[in-house]
Amino acid sequence: MPDALLEVTDLAVHFNAKAGARGGSGVVKAVDGLDFSIGHGETVGVVGESGCGKSTTGLAIQGLVKATAGSIMLDGVDLTKLKNRQVRAARRRTQMVFQDPTSSLNMRMTVGQIVAEPLLVHETLPKAQHRERVAELLGLVGMPESALDRYPHEFSGGQRQRIGIARALAVEPDLIICDEPTAALDVSIRAQVLNLFRELQRERDLSYLFISHDLSAVHHISDRILVMYLGRPMELASRDTVYNDPQHPYTVALMSAVPIPDPDVERNRKHVLLKGDVPSPLNPPSGCVFRTRCPLAQDICATDKPEFRDVGTDGEKHMVACHFAQPGMAELVASKAAQ
Amino acid sequence: MTDMQRPGDATDATSPVALAGPGETMSGAPVTPTFALSKADRGGGGGRLAFNIGVTLVLLWVLIAITIPWWTPFDPVTDQDLQGRLAGPGGEHWFGTDNLGRDVFARVMYGARLSLPIALITVAVSVAIGCLIGAVAGFLGGIADEVIMRISDIVLSFPAIVLALAIAAALGPSTTNVVISIAAVTWPEYTRLMRGQVLSIRNNLHVLAAQSIGCSRARVFRVHVLPFGLQPILVKATVDLGMVILLAAGLSFIGVGAVPPTPEWGAMVSEAQSRIDSWWLGLFPGLAILSMVLAFNFIGDAMRDRFDPQMRTQRSKGGGAMSRILRRTFLGKAGERAA
Numbered sequence: 001m002p003d004a005l006l007e008v009t010d011l012a013v014h015f016n017a018k019a020g021a022r023g024g025s026g027v028v029k030a031v032d033g034l035d036f037s038i039g040h041g042e043t044v045g046v047v048g049e050s051g052c053g054k055s056t057t058g059l060a061i062q063g064l065v066k067a068t069a070g071s072i073m074l075d076g077v078d079l080t081k082l083k084n085r086q087v088r089a090a091r092r093r094t095q096m097v098f099q100d101p102t103s104s105l106n107m108r109m110t111v112g113q114i115v116a117e118p119l120l121v122h123e124t125l126p127k128a129q130h131r132e133r134v135a136e137l138l139g140l141v142g143m144p145e146s147a148l149d150r151y152p153h154e155f156s157g158g159q160r161q162r163i164g165i166a167r168a169l170a171v172e173p174d175l176i177i178c179d180e181p182t183a184a185l186d187v188s189i190r191a192q193v194l195n196l197f198r199e200l201q202r203e204r205d206l207s208y209l210f211i212s213h214d215l216s217a218v219h220h221i222s223d224r225i226l227v228m229y230l231g232r233p234m235e236l237a238s239r240d241t242v243y244n245d246p247q248h249p250y251t252v253a254l255m256s257a258v259p260i261p262d263p264d265v266e267r268n269r270k271h272v273l274l275k276g277d278v279p280s281p282l283n284p285p286s287g288c289v290f291r292t293r294c295p296l297a298q299d300i301c302a303t304d305k306p307e308f309r310d311v312g313t314d315g316e317k318h319m320v321a322c323h324f325a326q327p328g329m330a331e332l333v334a335s336k337a338a339q
Numbered sequence: 340m341t342d343m344q345r346p347g348d349a350t351d352a353t354s355p356v357a358l359a360g361p362g363e364t365m366s367g368a369p370v371t372p373t374f375a376l377s378k379a380d381r382g383g384g385g386g387r388l389a390f391n392i393g394v395t396l397v398l399l400w401v402l403i404a405i406t407i408p409w410w411t412p413f414d415p416v417t418d419q420d421l422q423g424r425l426a427g428p429g430g431e432h433w434f435g436t437d438n439l440g441r442d443v444f445a446r447v448m449y450g451a452r453l454s455l456p457i458a459l460i461t462v463a464v465s466v467a468i469g470c471l472i473g474a475v476a477g478f479l480g481g482i483a484d485e486v487i488m489r490i491s492d493i494v495l496s497f498p499a500i501v502l503a504l505a506i507a508a509a510l511g512p513s514t515t516n517v518v519i520s521i522a523a524v525t526w527p528e529y530t531r532l533m534r535g536q537v538l539s540i541r542n543n544l545h546v547l548a549a550q551s552i553g554c555s556r557a558r559v560f561r562v563h564v565l566p567f568g569l570q571p572i573l574v575k576a577t578v579d580l581g582m583v584i585l586l587a588a589g590l591s592f593i594g595v596g597a598v599p600p601t602p603e604w605g606a607m608v609s610e611a612q613s614r615i616d617s618w619w620l621g622l623f624p625g626l627a628i629l630s631m632v633l634a635f636n637f638i639g640d641a642m643r644d645r646f647d648p649q650m651r652t653q654r655s656k657g658g659g660a661m662s663r664i665l666r667r668t669f670l671g672k673a674g675e676r677a678a
Contacts, residue, residue, distance in 0.1 A: 064550055092553055096551040098547070103544040103545055107545075108566055121554050122553055
């Protein structure tokens with residue numbers, strides 16, 4: 001995609017794990033060999049289990065953790081090659097919304113100060129206009145102007161998340177990285193916040209990297225979905241393809257965990273339950289990292305690392321990292337798992 | 340959250356009352372502390388009483404220090420009545436006279452003019468230096484941390500009074516040197532405390548959020564880390580006010596502090612040593628030291644109980660006028676609003 005806003009190529013983030021109580025040490029490959037892109041005004045959802053590197057990916061793009069290898073191109077500029085000061089300047093183009101709105105806001109600052117902070121730091125506006133701009137931003141996220149001089153603890157979780165969103169919007173970024181923005185919210189508020197994201201996108205051509213393990217939220221908001229497992233990309237395709245025709249066994253298992261709000265359908269569905277736990281990222285399986293839990297695993301999976309390849313038909317890109325990727329994977333996995 | 344199961348309960352416009360509940364203590368966010376101690380806090384009424392006694396005593400001493408020239412006719416140094424030397428308490432001289440016929444009452448009361456500023460300045464210097472160094476150590480980590488902490492370990496490994504004595508003796512007896520020598524031995528305790536605070540605050544989500552906005556390291560440190568570490572410092576500083584008064588008196592007692600004609604409590608007790616028969620010479624300055632040290636300890640202990648996270652759950656806010664004043668003084672608008 002030549003006109004992509006963000007292009008992540010072969011991104012790797014490795015951490016040196018210090019010797020723990022058991023004396024083990026090594027390298028944790030939190031993210032390894034990740035390729036994806038985000039277009040202008042596009043939402044890419046990232047899903048996967050806890051610890052699969054979703055959040056690390058977001059932090060790496062925002063420059064909050066250092067990429068070990070690979071490149072992150074934002075409008076043709078490689079963010080991984082920037083120096084300290086430039087990294088901070090680049091953060092103007094990308095902003096983050098965090099999972100817990102309670103702890104991601106400085107409780108000692110007023111809402112006005114919180115939302116104005118990006119303006120202050122990046123000096124995009126003269127100070128005299130901050131108040132006006134903050135009031136406008138608060139209006140945008142559906143908060144009253146009277147919130148300006150109040151403190152975050154005076155608001156509900158959903159309102160606090162709106163404050164966090166207003167803060168992210170302050171410097172008019174091109175990309176907002178949402179790190180589980182709805183995980184800490186009540187179900188009813190979740191929908192409101194998701195709709196707010198969509199409205200804002202429509203109005204200002206925003207792109208989102210939407211990190212979540214809430215599959216229904218991801219389905220609601222995403223154009224394309226990236227499925228991750230143990231820091232590796234498993235599958236990347238349009239939302240409908242991922243939901244209706246997943247070609248990776250892990251995606252199949254994930255999707256079967258999404259409840260369908262129709263008792264008839266739900267009763268007749270075949271659920272795929274994965275056995276065991278996610279292996280330690282300190283010592284990932286050889287070959288395909290998913291093979292230890294995959295119902296389709298063969299000998300080749302232990303020896304050869306599956307390539308992240310395009311299996312799409314009719315022009316649509318559909319990336320899958322599986323030796324056995326094929327249409328109708330859902331049925332195949334279900335029948336194998338039933339045996 | 341049992342609230343979530345009640346239908347229609349989870350609206351976005353929930354009142355802040357429901358949000359300022361115990362849930363906030365779970366996150367890293369600061370909980371607005373209150374100073375009032377209700378009976379339920381301690382399982383008894385002692386805490387609040389002690390706190391009030393402490394505050395009353397300190398305020399009384401401050402009042403005395405300010406107004407003493409107006410209600411004693413005697414000058415503590417120049418009014419010598421050699422005919423009436425070593426007269427017992429009673430009559431014109433409420434606390435008697437010393438060996439030069441000076442009025443002991445005037446000398447003790449004027450002593451507050453020396454002890455209070457010494458304590459305040461010493462603690463302020465010690466807190467300023469200690470906190471800054473400790474916060475830098477915690478924030479930067481690595482070699483800076485190691486070097487700073489080892490130096491503070493060295494200072495801490497000496498008994499405070501011995502090291503302060505050595506420094507004061509080297510500098511020569513004067514009140515300024517008392518301040519310098521005591522500050523020189525007490526700063527490492529603040530360094531340790533602040534470093535620990537910063538280490539834990541550094542991992543709060545709001546710090547990451549501040550970085551993600553594009554704040555410089557200096558700003559993150561100044562605005563988002565430092566203010567959050569000051570709470571326990573405040574408690575320790577209060578208790579230390581008492582300790583410093585004792586230390587300063589100790590230094591003067593030994594003879595390396597305030598120089599003789601100055602009405603200093605420690606020096607007065609020291610002089611009284613050689614005249615055990617004239618019991619009033621030592622008793623009254625001793626009581627003055629005792630009341631001041633106790634007062635600061637009472638306040639400090641009450642504040643510690645109040646800030647202790649273990650005691651922080653399920654407590655009603657509120658309290659008397661005194662707690663409101665203190666809350667406003669120490670916590671600003673945020674504290675006032677929270678109440």
